[in-house]
Amino acid sequence: MGKTQIGPTTLVYPMPTTLVGADVDGKPNFLAIAWCGIACSQPPMLSVALQPRRYTLRGIKQNMAFSVNVPSVDLVKEADYCGIRSGDKVDKVGVCNFRVFYGNVEGAPLIEQCPVNLACRVVQMLELGSHWLIVGRIEETHVSDDCLTDGRPDVDKVRPFIFIPGPPAHYQAFGDVIARAFSVGLEMER
Amino acid sequence: MGKTQIGPTTLVYPMPTTLVGADVDGKPNFLAIAWCGIACSQPPMLSVALQPRRYTLRGIKQNMAFSVNVPSVDLVKEADYCGIRSGDKVDKVGVCNFRVFYGNVEGAPLIEQCPVNLACRVVQMLELGSHWLIVGRIEETHVSDDCLTDGRPDVDKVRPFIFIPGPPAHYQAFGDVIARAFSVGLEMER
Numbered sequence A, B: 001m002g003k004t005q006i007g008p009t010t011l012v013y014p015m016p017t018t019l020v021g022a023d024v025d026g027k028p029n030f031l032a033i034a035w036c037g038i039a040c041s042q043p044p045m046l047s048v049a050l051q052p053r054r055y056t057l058r059g060i061k062q063n064m065a066f067s068v069n070v071p072s073v074d075l076v077k078e079a080d081y082c083g084i085r086s087g088d089k090v091d092k093v094g095v096c097n098f099r100v101f102y103g104n105v106e107g108a109p110l111i112e113q114c115p116v117n118l119a120c121r122v123v124q125m126l127e128l129g130s131h132w133l134i135v136g137r138i139e140e141t142h143v144s145d146d147c148l149t150d151g152r153p154d155v156d157k158v159r160p161f162i163f164i165p166g167p168p169a170h171y172q173a174f175g176d177v178i179a180r181a182f183s184v185g186l187e188m189e190r
Helices: A055-063 A073-084 A092-096 A184-189 B055-063 B073-084 B092-096 B184-189
Strands: A003-005 A018-024 A027-033 A036-040 A045-050 A065-070 A116-127 A132-144 A161-164 A170-180 B003-005 B018-024 B027-033 B036-040 B045-050 B065-070 B116-127 B132-144 B161-164 B170-180
Touching (some): A027 A092, A036 B045, A045 A055, A045 A116, A065 A132, A073 B170, A092 B184, A170 B073, A184 B092, B027 B055, B027 B092, B045 B065, B045 B116, B055 B132, B073 B092
Antiparallel strands (some): A003 B132, A018 A027, A018 A065, A036 A045, A045 A132, A065 A116, A116 A132, A161 A170, B018 B027, B045 B132, B116 B132
16 A cells, blocks of 8 residues: 655644634634644643634633633534634624623633533643644533433534545534444454 | 533543554554644644553653554554553554554654554653643654545545544544535625
């Protein structure tokens, strides 16, 4: 099987589509970000990568807090819009009709319509180059009641989606379950 | 719409299934990791989160290098196996029949059967708690020739999959394309 080098590039599948929120000058704003990863289990932490020019980053620095909201496929237009326009120019909350609520993390606005909402406090900021990597401690996780099954988050009800860089860049839904984790691999030992 | 707090937890959808590789004491080993995120565009960087006890981490520290390999759905058993067993006990490369190759990053073994392979050099290691966040500069990106269309990576040919923490933890394929990115959001302004 042949391989082609396409130059060093950020090609990992899948990346999520998240809406990262912060209060900027006291008003909630949200930015669509695919570059979000989990960083630690205990304490729970995640990372998001933003360009330093981002309006949202101004708010993150003001409060040293931010949110990560996971939209469902129903919100694909709104999510994409939050990746096209800047909060410096438009009121994204108004245009998208987001109902914003807060937990106990000041400066971390949460979107009611998004099934999963994480409120985070900044732990570290790494200036890496074109992007800053913000590591946040997850202080709260909120899940919409209608996305729970037996009290636990149910991905079939959350219906998140994938960002594919393309070209053409696009969004994909989740597909079929293919295997049980921490289980199917045991077949390798048979 | 009601919300329930499920305690602070690392709930972001989707997370990828990657095989992170390193030469440990001179021999290639691979660990299944879902906690991988992109960290920077210029220079290209990514992050992976590992528990400090991981055998693979020993190799990463020895060479200050590692790889990230994106498996296709055909490799779900092998990928899962690499998340169940430790390289301290078994030869995962042998059990999984991985064909290993190297680019120019010493200590970063790449899996030929995985459609996408990134070779990385360590830039930072953050000791966050239960996990270390390793930030790596992506030095090389290799793509299997049969996963290219017009010279570009084609996700329909790569056929990566998603890790869902559950319970029960499982893997899901990618589903339908739902919208064009940086485009569908403009409908919000109509």
